[in-house]
Amino acid sequence: MDTARLERRSECEWWIAPTGKMRVPAVIYATESLIADMDEKVREQITNVATLPGIVKAAYCMPDAHWGYGFPIGGVAAFDPAEGGIISAGGVGFDVSCGVRTLHTGLKVSEVEAAKEQLADALFRTVPAGLGSRGKIHLDNEAMRAMLQGGARWAVDQGYGHDDDLAFVEEGGCMAGAEPSEVSDQALKRQQDEMGTLGSGNHYLEVQRIAEILDEETAGAFRLTREEVVVSIHCGSRGLGHQIGTEYLRKMAITAASHGIELPDRELACAPIVSDVGRSYLGAMRAAINCALANRQIITHLVREAFAGVFPGCELPLIYDVSHNTCKVERHAIDGDGETRELYVHRKGATRAFGPGHDELPTAYQKTGQPVIIGGTMGTASHVLVGTGESETLSFSSSCHGAGRSMSRHEALKHWQGRSLVDSLASQGILIRTRSYRGVAEEAPGAYKDVDAVAEAAHASGLSRRVARLTPLICVKG
């Protein structure tokens, strides 16, 4: 992206003033170097988002922003229903509530190193991963609707995990306001054998070394100790979320004009929050959030089973579970007068990052703010950051979600070969388990931005603050 077309407000804050049909400015948080690597399409997409009805304050891009569909990935926008605000299926994405949860193992790196091959094989055997893999759980429509209402709480009630886990999941593990009746039979059918599966693409299950601690006090609250091992799970709402995204993108594209919404591009398909389509999507999307929370909870149970087979007695308590493709109703202060307004905050490839004292946070994180988990690639670091009070003003309490691609899958296949990548990573001490070498090549670490630079930009811009840096030991690729 051409920085000459942006107004630099500070080291990591770049503005695009409203022009044409833009209702608000667009703001990009990134270093000059990250901006230079961003596609011009990011600029086009975020300025289009700024034209949507009822948008409040600004349309935001996180430091890992890249070209998506409709909204850029790494995009944040909030809409006020009282001002004709909209809800957008493209602003959430097909993989509703895709997210990351991180578990603490309590094991030293040296203990895991001693049984690394055995652990990698156990995880690969126990957690279904990749296209075509199915879980052992088959849900009929009645059970599915209970799952869509209950989320991770439903999963715990079925014996997958513990009550103690739920406090460390956003929404306490159960998204209120889900309407399973708004979920189509097709979406239910697509999900019936997919509970407890990772999926494919950029989804993964990773065993990680806590390589560096940057904030000792917060790391202590998060139970992160250098040279210990954590496990991170990255996946979402699987076929159910994909089908809901597909169906509502179509409904919104077809009905937008009847709601008086002039779309700059069909990919921005949306509906007024206060409309039949808007309400229906909200209920279905919240059900999909519960599906993702239940899915990650079941996978957590499977991970614990795999660990127990290698390290008897290992418990793996949950550190936190974040979702990064959502639209949530939150209260935010807009005008500087201390008054808050109820807004529909879209985060597409962006993580909620509430700061200290927020009443949504568990007691254990009240003093620190919430953990913000930023996934890397199979060959690079991941990061744990913490939400700041400052991000409330900067970005409706949002931060980045991952490294963000810098190269298309198409291009990556020209540069890398899966088998040799797996061998190369093994020589660096990183074990990969996969059902697809081509998938590994498409997900090559070199096809992503520098995740350390992304985390540093999030820190420098105040969106969240760095706490710990994690490096991969084992990666089961979806």
Add this chain to the structure above:
Amino acid sequence: MDNPKPNWEHFPHGADIGVRGADASLAGAFEQAALALTAIVVDPSSLDVKEGVEIACEAPDQELLLVDWLNALIYEMATRQLVFGRFQVQIEATQMHATAWGQPMDDRLELTVEPKGATYTALSVEQQADGRWVAQCVVDV
């Protein structure tokens, strides 16, 4: 019956994959776009397709019809656990009927990545000056 000579390609997109099919007929361009969709998952020429699935779509315009067609294939792929390698499409105005022939997914196939849904990004269905039809969009993976 084989599909005509492959005339599809993938085009780059930041996070996902663009699929493009071209042919002398609109129906042929839809068939080629479907092959491009399959090629996200597996090499279509490697498939031994036997099982036929009937698909019907209707949309307000040809662009939405393309997205509906690709999404119907994604749905059938996910729920029947088939990968499709041959297509026969008939289009009348904004309605289409098609048969897609597929092979069951099993461990003998190296399946790369799951298409989540066809999007409206870079979506176009156009007849070019030389009479050829080109149908394309970005697929979320």
